[in-house]
Amino acid sequence: MSLLKQQALKLVKRLCKEIELLSFAEANDIYLDAMLIAAQLGIHEVAEEIIEAFPSSIYFVTPDSRQLLIHVAVENRSEHVYNLICQMGDHKYFHSDVRDINRNNLLHFAAKRAPSHKLNEISGAALQMQQEIQWYKEVESYVLPNYREKLNFYNQTPKMVFTEEHRTLKEDAEKWMKDTSNSCTIAAALIVTVMFAAAITVPGGNDSINGYPISKERWFHNICHIRCHLSIYIHHFPVDVPGHPDFTVCRRRFLYVLPNRLIIGLATLFLSITFMMVAFGATLYLVFGRKQAWVLIPAAALACLPVTSFVLLQFPLLVELIYSTYGPGVFKKHK
Numbered sequence: 592m593s594l595l596k597q598q599a600l601k602l603v604k605r606l607c608k609e610i611e612l613l614s615f616a617e618a619n620d621i622y623l624d625a626m627l628i629a630a631q632l633g634i635h636e637v638a639e640e641i642i643e644a645f646p647s648s649i650y651f652v653t654p655d656s657r658q659l660l661i662h663v664a665v666e667n668r669s670e671h672v673y674n675l676i677c678q679m680g681d682h683k684y685f686h687s688d689v690r691d692i693n694r695n696n697l698l699h700f701a702a703k704r705a706p707s708h709k710l711n712e713i714s715g716a717a718l719q720m721q722q723e724i725q726w727y728k729e730v731e732s733y734v735l736p737n738y739r740e741k742l743n744f745y746n747q748t749p750k751m752v753f754t755e756e757h758r759t760l761k762e763d764a765e766k767w768m769k770d771t772s773n774s775c776t777i778a779a780a781l782i783v784t785v786m787f788a789a790a791i792t793v794p795g796g797n798d799s800i801n802g803y804p805i806s807k808e809r810w811f812h813n814i815c816h817i818r819c820h821l822s823i824y825i826h827h828f829p830v831d832v833p834g835h836p837d838f839t840v841c842r843r844r845f846l847y848v849l850p851n852r853l854i855i856g857l858a859t860l861f862l863s864i865t866f867m868m869v870a871f872g873a874t875l876y877l878v879f880g881r882k883q884a885w886v887l888i889p890a891a892a893l894a895c896l897p898v899t900s901f902v903l904l905q906f907p908l909l910v911e912l913i914y915s916t917y918g919p920g921v922f923k924k925h926k
Contacts, residue, residue, distance in 0.1 A: 596636070603637055607644035622648050630660050633669035642679065649679055657691045658700075665730060666700045668709045670921040677733065687734040693744040701730035702753035704760065715771075715908070716763035717853075718915055720845045723760070727753055728846070729922045754841075761841065768849055775860050775905070850916045857909040864898055 610618050622645050629638040638660075641648050651660050664672040676682070690696050704710075705723060713719045727749075731739060740748050747755075871894060875887050 600636055600640065603640045607640060611644065618645060619647075623651050623653075626651055626660055627653065627663060630663040630669055630672050631667050633664075633667065633671055635669070635671035635675050638672050639675055642675070649676060649682070650685075652689070657689075659686060659689050659697075661686050662689075662691065662695075662697060662700050665697060665726070666703060668705045668726060674922060683733055683735060687738045690743075695743045696734065696738050696741055696749075698727075698730050698734050698739055698741075698749040699743055699747075699752055701727045702749040702756060704756040710760075714911065716760060716767040717771075717845065717849065718911065720757065720760055720764040721850060721915055723753075723757060724842050724846050725920065725922075728842070761845075764845060768853065771853065771908075772856065775856055847916065850912050854909065854912050854916065857905060857912070861902060861906070861909070864902065868895060868898060 610621055613621070622641050626638060626641055626648050629635070629641070649660065652658065653663070658666075661673060661676045663669075664676065676686075686697050688696075705719075705726070710719045713722055731749075740750075742748060743752070872891055875891055
């Protein structure tokens with residue numbers, strides 16, 4: 592924790608002690624505004640201090656829209672405040688039952704699209720859509736089952752709200768997945784084309800009598816051909832992204848199916864690139880040999896530059912996909 596944050600928390604604790612001297616009504620008004628801001632901005636440390644000093648603050652309701660603090664936290668995607676409130680005890684009956692002025696329950700707020708500044712923290716529309724579905728799935732598991740199909744004032748279930756609010760994001764996510772898949776497919780096609788030609792070409796030619804390679808480095812020939820064939824066979828896994836209006840199918844596809852396909856595609860592409868570079872190095876060695884190492888090293892280094900740049904651009908995406916799909920997540924188990 593930074594020094595500035597530590598000082599801010601000390602100030603919050605000091606203010607809480609001073610507010611204890613006030614009447615309940617005065618303290619309630621002060622803490623209400625502070626808790627709303629903490630829930631909106633996701634400042635869980637401040638929210639924790641206020642709840643410790645004023646336990647009834649967990650039941651605060653906004654005067655205008657009649658929203659609970661957990662409603663505000665979910666709507667603003669403040670996962671730390673949400674976790675804090677859920678860990679305070681078994682309040683799911685209360686949180687599930689209370690609705691705002693438009694009769695939206697907690698799951699309706701999870702079905703709404705996240706604020707732009709929260710979505711912009713995630714790279715890629717598909718990962719944004721995945722996290723939105725993760726939020727919906729988390730809140731769906733928290734509320735009581737009979738509240739998952741409740742209608743709001745506009746006769747909409749949470750699933751209907753999610754579909755309507757995320758229609759544009761869904762289209763952007765599908766386009767992003769297709770564009771990413773196509774860019775990797777082009778690279779994979781180039782690799783297959785080059786490596787297929789390399790696999791049927793023997794550096795130095797063949798002996799006209801027995802057909803064996805003229806070069807004496809037979810073991811390097813074996814390495815070269817094995818890596819060429821591996822690079823050809825390990826190709827990019829296609830990512831088919833057909834549009835589908837059904838909520839359940841859409842949730843399953845963006846939560847696991849499409850990310851898994853893209854993870855497999857990127858991983859196999861990186862393996863194919865690795866085998867291609869090994870085969871390229873073996874071929875250079877066969878052509879130039881040990882005596883011309885001064886040519887071999889610069890040529891291999893220059894050839895690796897574009898490949899390395901491509902890997903550096905795509906590898907962070909692979910890591911983020913794996914972490915987002917199989918990582919620990921941001922939600923804690925409920926008490």
